[in-house]
Amino acid sequence: MLEEKPLRADARRNRAKVLAAAEAVFTAKGMSAPTEEVAKAAGVGVGTLFRHFPTKEALLEAVLQEHLRRFAAEAVRWAGVDDPGNAFFAFLKQWVEMAATKNAYTDALAAAGTRAPEAAGVRDEVVGALRTLLTRAQDAGTVRSDVGVTELIALMVGTSRGAEHLGGDPALRQRMLEIVFDGLRPSPR
Amino acid sequence: MLEEKPLRADARRNRAKVLAAAEAVFTAKGMSAPTEEVAKAAGVGVGTLFRHFPTKEALLEAVLQEHLRRFAAEAVRWAGVDDPGNAFFAFLKQWVEMAATKNAYTDALAAAGTRAPEAAGVRDEVVGALRTLLTRAQDAGTVRSDVGVTELIALMVGTSRGAEHLGGDPALRQRMLEIVFDGLRPSPR
Amino acid sequence: MLEEKPLRADARRNRAKVLAAAEAVFTAKGMSAPTEEVAKAAGVGVGTLFRHFPTKEALLEAVLQEHLRRFAAEAVRWAGVDDPGNAFFAFLKQWVEMAATKNAYTDALAAAGTRAPEAAGVRDEVVGALRTLLTRAQDAGTVRSDVGVTELIALMVGTSRGAEHLGGDPALRQRMLEIVFDGLRPSPR
Amino acid sequence: MLEEKPLRADARRNRAKVLAAAEAVFTAKGMSAPTEEVAKAAGVGVGTLFRHFPTKEALLEAVLQEHLRRFAAEAVRWAGVDDPGNAFFAFLKQWVEMAATKNAYTDALAAAGTRAPEAAGVRDEVVGALRTLLTRAQDAGTVRSDVGVTELIALMVGTSRGAEHLGGDPALRQRMLEIVFDGLRPSPR
DNA sequence: AATGAATGAGTATTCATTCAT
DNA sequence: CATGAATGAATACTCATTCAT
Numbered sequence: 001m002l003e004e005k006p007l008r009a010d011a012r013r014n015r016a017k018v019l020a021a022a023e024a025v026f027t028a029k030g031m032s033a034p035t036e037e038v039a040k041a042a043g044v045g046v047g048t049l050f051r052h053f054p055t056k057e058a059l060l061e062a063v064l065q066e067h068l069r070r071f072a073a074e075a076v077r078w079a080g081v082d083d084p085g086n087a088f089f090a091f092l093k094q095w096v097e098m099a100a101t102k103n104a105y106t107d108a109l110a111a112a113g114t115r116a117p118e119a120a121g122v123r124d125e126v127v128g129a130l131r132t133l134l135t136r137a138q139d140a141g142t143v144r145s146d147v148g149v150t151e152l153i154a155l156m157v158g159t160s161r162g163a164e165h166l167g168g169d170p171a172l173r174q175r176m177l178e179i180v181f182d183g184l185r186p187s188p189r
Numbered sequence: 190m191l192e193e194k195p196l197r198a199d200a201r202r203n204r205a206k207v208l209a210a211a212e213a214v215f216t217a218k219g220m221s222a223p224t225e226e227v228a229k230a231a232g233v234g235v236g237t238l239f240r241h242f243p244t245k246e247a248l249l250e251a252v253l254q255e256h257l258r259r260f261a262a263e264a265v266r267w268a269g270v271d272d273p274g275n276a277f278f279a280f281l282k283q284w285v286e287m288a289a290t291k292n293a294y295t296d297a298l299a300a301a302g303t304r305a306p307e308a309a310g311v312r313d314e315v316v317g318a319l320r321t322l323l324t325r326a327q328d329a330g331t332v333r334s335d336v337g338v339t340e341l342i343a344l345m346v347g348t349s350r351g352a353e354h355l356g357g358d359p360a361l362r363q364r365m366l367e368i369v370f371d372g373l374r375p376s377p378r
Numbered sequence: 379m380l381e382e383k384p385l386r387a388d389a390r391r392n393r394a395k396v397l398a399a400a401e402a403v404f405t406a407k408g409m410s411a412p413t414e415e416v417a418k419a420a421g422v423g424v425g426t427l428f429r430h431f432p433t434k435e436a437l438l439e440a441v442l443q444e445h446l447r448r449f450a451a452e453a454v455r456w457a458g459v460d461d462p463g464n465a466f467f468a469f470l471k472q473w474v475e476m477a478a479t480k481n482a483y484t485d486a487l488a489a490a491g492t493r494a495p496e497a498a499g500v501r502d503e504v505v506g507a508l509r510t511l512l513t514r515a516q517d518a519g520t521v522r523s524d525v526g527v528t529e530l531i532a533l534m535v536g537t538s539r540g541a542e543h544l545g546g547d548p549a550l551r552q553r554m555l556e557i558v559f560d561g562l563r564p565s566p567r
Numbered sequence: 568m569l570e571e572k573p574l575r576a577d578a579r580r581n582r583a584k585v586l587a588a589a590e591a592v593f594t595a596k597g598m599s600a601p602t603e604e605v606a607k608a609a610g611v612g613v614g615t616l617f618r619h620f621p622t623k624e625a626l627l628e629a630v631l632q633e634h635l636r637r638f639a640a641e642a643v644r645w646a647g648v649d650d651p652g653n654a655f656f657a658f659l660k661q662w663v664e665m666a667a668t669k670n671a672y673t674d675a676l677a678a679a680g681t682r683a684p685e686a687a688g689v690r691d692e693v694v695g696a697l698r699t700l701l702t703r704a705q706d707a708g709t710v711r712s713d714v715g716v717t718e719l720i721a722l723m724v725g726t727s728r729g730a731e732h733l734g735g736d737p738a739l740r741q742r743m744l745e746i747v748f749d750g751l752r753p754s755p756r
Numbered sequence: 757a758a759t760g761a762a763t764g765a766g767t768a769t770t771c772a773t774t775c776a777t
Numbered sequence: 778c779a780t781g782a783a784t785g786a787a788t789a790c791t792c793a794t795t796c797a798t
């Protein structure tokens with residue numbers, strides 16, 4: 001288990017500022033935005049940025065992880081809700097709505113599997129939370145029993161890409177979502 | 190109406206070689222692959238490439254259009270098949286299978302709406318073919334009647350992204366596809 | 379003495395068209411205008427252009443020579459005029475007026491000395507015509523006797539560059555010209 | 568009012584090195600010399616050059632301004648000299664001598680009028696210094712009173728181009744200069 | 757530890773010139 | 778002979794990363 005060396009207070013603050021700036025900048029201008037712009041947005045010199053994230057890729061990775069962490073947290077939150085049958089769909093809907101505008105979130109989820117070893121922890125968190133949510137809904141009988149987490153993730157990734165593609169119109173998005181949701185429900189009889 | 194001046198035989202051949210190379214290279218290394226690499230792969234000088242496609246963007250556009258054209262052709266082909274109820278699903282499955290490995294195809298479909306005026310023709314072709322396929326299936330009663338082409342496209346885009354994300358495993362892909370297909374079928378009362 | 383091989387009628391016509399186009403294009407867009415543009419303006423393929431002028435530089439050279447030829451012709455014309463004292467100044471004024479807008483003419487005159495051996499003929503023509511004009515004016519007493527053709531050319535080059543720099547205003551140009559003319563006149567006493 | 572942020576010592580040094588190299592290279596090989604060559608001559612990477620001057624044009628502009636600044640300084644110096652009648656001609660002669668070999672200087676003077684707003688300051692300096700020099704000489708009676716700064720500049724531009732064209736021979740240059748000088752003097756009587 | 761200047765490989769695009777049609 | 782397609786060296790500019798201050 002890797003020791004996370006305790007950063008000095010200001011160093012931690014800088015790291016956070018950079019991460020936030022990176023999210024903002026990359027979301028706005030795509031991942032090919034110059035690193036220097038991120039630094040500027042963070043109010044830091046490039047040097048500082050590179051001290052915290054030795055590579056642009058590392059920075060992107062960190063942003064991804066951050067997203068995953070939030071995803072996991074949110075999933076856990078919904079997993080604790082009383083009505084598991086609806087919680088599942090509610091979570092999905094909320095997620096898709098959000099991811100539709102910030103494709104970075106979808107990227108993060110999509111990357112959940114493929115990532116480097118260090119990311120394993122977060123991935124497990126995500127998958128775990130999702131599995132809980134799924135299983136409970138299946139137990140409650142609102143979701144067909146032959147769906148696994150893997151397909152679920154693929155479906156979520158796909159659905160949010162589709163939603164993203166649909167752009168602004170919420171009604172259209174809703175209709176697409178209904179189709180997928182119907183597909184997820186147990187077939188009658 | 191713009192006259193497409195008939196290119197000299199060798200010129201046409203080169204244009205085609207470049208287009209093919211572009212598809213290969215961009216599929217393999219992403220759209221940010223150096224233009225020069227495309228030229229090399231096509232066995233021509235950069236100059237030639239730029240004579241045919243005055244801009245990298247123009248080249249990408251052309252690749253996209255090419256894909257759309259094939260898509261439309263295929264859709265038309267299936268629209269002519271006897272059993273419209275199944276043709277729809279068969280076409281979808283085939284498309285997703287293909288797009289799962291060449292994300293460029295999904296990109297093309299996703300771009301079908303957003304494109305520049307010159308692309309309008311192809312887009313109409315695509316949408317038209319798709320609409321035919323869809324309407325016939327709805328008439329045949331195998332697809333729920335409240336789906337429009339727009340959502341359908343979004344769904345296709347999403348599903349192939351999801352399939353792409355799933356990677357190699359055909360069984361998983363099949364299961365995801367089943368869910369979407371079920372969602373598309375008319376709900377039994 | 380080099381034999382100028384007699385060109386076929388259409389070849390000569392093409393050469394002339396290219397030369398004219400080159401003058402137009404280079405005047406309008408500067409000498410760095412693409413050769414292809416000249417060809418297009420001439421209604422000829424690049425290949426043809428390069429057959430007549432093996433190098434862009436050769437083409438520029440030819441344009442220059444053409445200008446010199448016209449210059450010489452004009453000078454000769456004025457040298458034949460009755461009133462040599464005024465002819466000199468009249469010619470100068472006319473030349474500067476013209477050269478002020480087409481700096482290519484100044485370039486040509488400026489190049490009169492520096493050029494390659496083949497240009498020698500034209501240069502001699504130019505210098506000869508100018509010398510005649512000058513000498514007659516000096517004999518007529520309207521121009522100081524200590525001026526030589528060389529300085530005269532330098533002065534003309536300079537004056538037209540100055541005029542060019544002055545841009546549109548003819549009054550200003552006139553005043554500048556007056557100064558130079560006064561300088562050229564014999565000092566009283 | 569824009570604050571000129573004080574550059575770090577080494578940055579300032581590099582900026583200066585680049586400017587010097589640019590002057591040298593552009594003077595030697597013309598303004599179309601590759602930017603990279605300037606960088607090499609300055610002993611810095613291209614990146615550094617472009618950090619200081621975001622565009623080749625910006626670099627050229629800076630070189631021009633530098634020249635203008637020197638011109639203005641020199642003019643001011645001569646404007647302070649005791650004998651204004653001769654100072655004017657002395658300055659002119661010196662300037663032409665110098666500009667004859669470095670046409671970049673003439674370019675700078677020629678550009679004094681045409682330049683972008685930011686250059687306005689320097690231009691005013693130049694024109695102001697020149698006007699002082701001119702007016703004093705006119706007051707001293709050594710220069711005709713109907714000459715304005717505008718024509719003067721045009722004349723200087725022209726004369727130095729002429730001198731440049733004359734090339735090496737100082738005697739010829741002197742004779743050309745005499746003619747212009749005589750033209751500038753008040754006509755006797 | 758933070759800063760931002762320096763670096764230079766990398767990239768799209770142009771254009772003189774050659775050569776197959 | 779004319780044509781215009783093919784060529785590829787050349788060039789301005791960008792950006793991840795390093796390093797002196």
